[in-house]
Amino acid sequence: MKGLTAYLKQRKMVAGNGPVLYSRVSLSRNLVGYKFGLTIKTQEKKKILSLARAAVSDIEEFSGFAFFDLRRLNRLERELLIEGNIITRPMSTKVTGRGVLVRLAGNGSNIISSVMVNEEDHFKIQALKPGWGIRDIHSRASALEKKLEEKLSFCFDPDLGYLTSCPTMVGSGLEVSVLVHLPALVMSFKINDLIKRLNNLDCTLQGYHIDGSEVLGNLFLVSKESSLKNNDIDTVEEMEAICLNIIEEENLQTEALSKDTPVSIVDNIYRSFGVLKYARLLSFDEAIELLSMAWLGKKLKILYNLREFDFYRLINIIGNSYIKNYIGEKKDTEDQVDALRAAILREEILKGND
Amino acid sequence: MDTKCSNCGIDLSTIKKTGKVGCAQCYKEFSEIFLPLLEAIHGSIEYRGKIPLNSSFTYKVEKKIKDLKSKLDEAVIIENFKEAAKLRDMIKRLQKRLYVKSKK
Numbered sequence: 001m002k003g004l005t006a007y008l009k010q011r012k013m014v015a016g017n018g019p020v021l022y023s024r025v026s027l028s029r030n031l032v033g034y035k036f037g038l039t040i041k042t043q044e045k046k047k048i049l050s051l052a053r054a055a056v057s058d059i060e061e062f063s064g065f066a067f068f069d070l071r072r073l074n075r076l077e078r079e080l081l082i083e084g085n086i087i088t089r090p091m092s093t094k095v096t097g098r099g100v101l102v103r104l105a106g107n108g109s110n111i112i113s114s115v116m117v118n119e120e121d122h123f124k125i126q127a128l129k130p131g132w133g134i135r136d137i138h139s140r141a142s143a144l145e146k147k148l149e150e151k152l153s154f155c156f157d158p159d160l161g162y163l164t165s166c167p168t169m170v171g172s173g174l175e176v177s178v179l180v181h182l183p184a185l186v187m188s189f190k191i192n193d194l195i196k197r198l199n200n201l202d203c204t205l206q207g208y209h210i211d212g213s214e215v216l217g218n219l220f221l222v223s224k225e226s227s228l229k230n231n232d233i234d235t236v237e238e239m240e241a242i243c244l245n246i247i248e249e250e251n252l253q254t255e256a257l258s259k260d261t262p263v264s265i266v267d268n269i270y271r272s273f274g275v276l277k278y279a280r281l282l283s284f285d286e287a288i289e290l291l292s293m294a295w296l297g298k299k300l301k302i303l304y305n306l307r308e309f310d311f312y313r314l315i316n317i318i319g320n321s322y323i324k325n326y327i328g329e330k331k332d333t334e335d336q337v338d339a340l341r342a343a344i345l346r347e348e349i350l351k352g353n354d
Numbered sequence: 355m356d357t358k359c360s361n362c363g364i365d366l367s368t369i370k371k372t373g374k375v376g377c378a379q380c381y382k383e384f385s386e387i388f389l390p391l392l393e394a395i396h397g398s399i400e401y402r403g404k405i406p407l408n409s410s411f412t413y414k415v416e417k418k419i420k421d422l423k424s425k426l427d428e429a430v431i432i433e434n435f436k437e438a439a440k441l442r443d444m445i446k447r448l449q450k451r452l453y454v455k456s457k458k
Contacts, residue, residue: 030378039362039376120374149406155378156411158418158448160392161401163381165374167388168395170381172403228396231403 015130015312019250020243021179021219022312024085024128025137025236027145028121028164028173032153036165037120045097045118052117055151056101061144065103065113070095079321085128086114111140115148121164121173123148130312132243134176138236161228174226176239179208180246181311183218183296184253187265194249198222201242217288222246258300269297273306276345281338287318287345294349305351318344359383400444405451412452419448 015021030036031051034044049069056062070078070091078092081100091098101115116124125145127137155163161171169175185191195205204223207215222242226235257265272293275286282290295311297303316322318341327340358365364376366384375381381388392399405411422445429438 032378035362035377036375038368038372038374039364154406156406156414157378157381157401158405158411158415159399159401160381161403163378167373167375167381167392170392171396171401226403228392228399228401 014310016132016310018132019180019182019247020132021181021315022085022128022130023132023134023137023243024126024177024179025134025141026124026126026175026177027141028169028175029123029125029145029148029154029162030164031122032155034122036122037118038165040118042097048122049097049099049117051152052099052101052115052123055148056115058151059147061147062101062103065101065115067101068099070098070100076321076324080325083316083319083321084112085126086112087116088119091116091119111137113140113144115144120166123154132178132247134178134236134240134243138176138232142232169225171228172226172232172235174232174235175223176235177221177223178239178243179312180220180222180243180250181218181292181295182220182246182250183292184250184257184299186218187268187296188253188257190249190253194246198242201238202227203242216285217292219288219292254296254299261300261302265296266302269293269300269302273297273303277350279342281335282342282345283338284318284320284341287341288315291315291345291349307349307351309349314345314348357383400447405455412455415448415452419445419452422448 031048034040034048053067056065056067068077068081070087073081073095078087078095081087082089082092086102087098087100091100098116098118100117103113111127111129114126114128116126125141125148127140127144129137157163162173164170164173182191182194185194198205202224206221206223208217208219208221224235224239224242226232272290275282276290276294291309291311291314294303294306295309298306298308320337323337323340323344327336359376359380360383361379362376364380366387369375369380369384375384389399405415422441426438426441426445429435429441
């Protein structure tokens with residue numbers, strides 16, 4: 001799996017210091033003449049996979065892309081792709097007829113472009129980059145979509161726009177998401193107001209746990225789907241404005257906290273630091289929670305014996321699959337993975353020789 | 355209403371339960387259900403984004419313009435000028451998109 005190894009090396013991507021950890025845009029499309037995800041048969045799925053490969057073999061923009069047939073990947077390799085947001089978990093449980101084309105970041109660009117084949121829709125063209133930058137990734141995804149459309153016919157209706165299996169995505173088939181880290185707002189109990197406001201603006205919020213179930217580490221995935229009355233650019237601009245607003249709020253709250261930090265928060269921060277410094281076993285979930293507090297502690301200038309760190313980068317290198325891949329699958333037990341995670345973090349964030 | 359889609363065979367209750375359609379044809383066959391639903395979700399049913407580069411879709415859009423034009427004529431004849439103005443705007447928008455596309 002040469003491609004994947006290269007991809008792993010790339011994953012040490014840096015998001016910068018702000019609350020936005022990554023930005024992601026996806027465009028969903030379906031091929032004319034084939035049924036959609038719910039009713040499609042396996043044979044049709046395989047056909048679509050072949051058509052996709054044939055189409056891109058001819059397109060210059062796709063020359064740097066690696067193709068993975070999900071059936072040919074083992075479980076660890078699929079987990080790595082899930083952790084990297086290249087495929088979704090449902091894709092990994094039923095793999096027949098599913099594949100993904102990926103271009104890993106490179107050539108001076110930190111955008112990861114991919115096309116999922118037979119996820120919910122036939123094609124899900126995605127562009128993702130660490131940190132802030134919705135416009136860039138939207139341009140990238142649109143450019144790829146245009147090129148694909150030169151070779152393939154997508155289901156389209158003049159009134160409804162591009163047809164997707166989910167009626168909510170009909171139109172431009174666009175979804176914009178950002179992962180934001182909001183420790184100040186959460187710890188100050190101001191997060192619910194923000195959530196309400198975002199819901200009123202048609203944004204959905206999920207916790208970050210690869211699957212989106214619970215809130216972890218004060219991380220939130222904020223998503224917006226396209227609507228029929230807006231075109232792509234409107235949605236992108238709206239989302240940009242929303243992000244800037246979120247960033248501003250978090251920064252203001254951090255500022256307010258630094259002037260007057262409740263002792264309960266100080267206590268939480270120091271405890272988190274203590275565990276990070278001395279624990280010998282750390283699960284992924286626990287590590288993320290501790291890192292969020294440590295990050296806040298550094299921002300509020302409460303913790304000094306800590307290196308400046310990039311939260312997004314650390315999240316990526318302490319994933320279960322990332323570590324398992326690193327130590328070799330035969331040797332991994334849960335304890336070994338958790339022990340290595342604790343060691344990695346001590347190495348990464350403790351200043352001096354502790 | 356126990357109808358099934360003639361193309362993919364999915365029935366309406368499955369669509370309602372899963373929130374997904376079975377194929378492109380579903381949107382046409384269940385349009386009575388979808389049009390008001392989409393209006394509720396999206397606020398309007400008038401796609402304004404980009405249209406495919408594929409020339410067969412150009413043809414579809416041109417046909418749509420023709421249909422709207424004949425509706426416009428009818429509206430004018432029965433002196434429903436409000437409707438006529440609405441149709442005229444829709445025609446203009448479609449024409450603009452075709453023009454933009456052809457310039458590329």
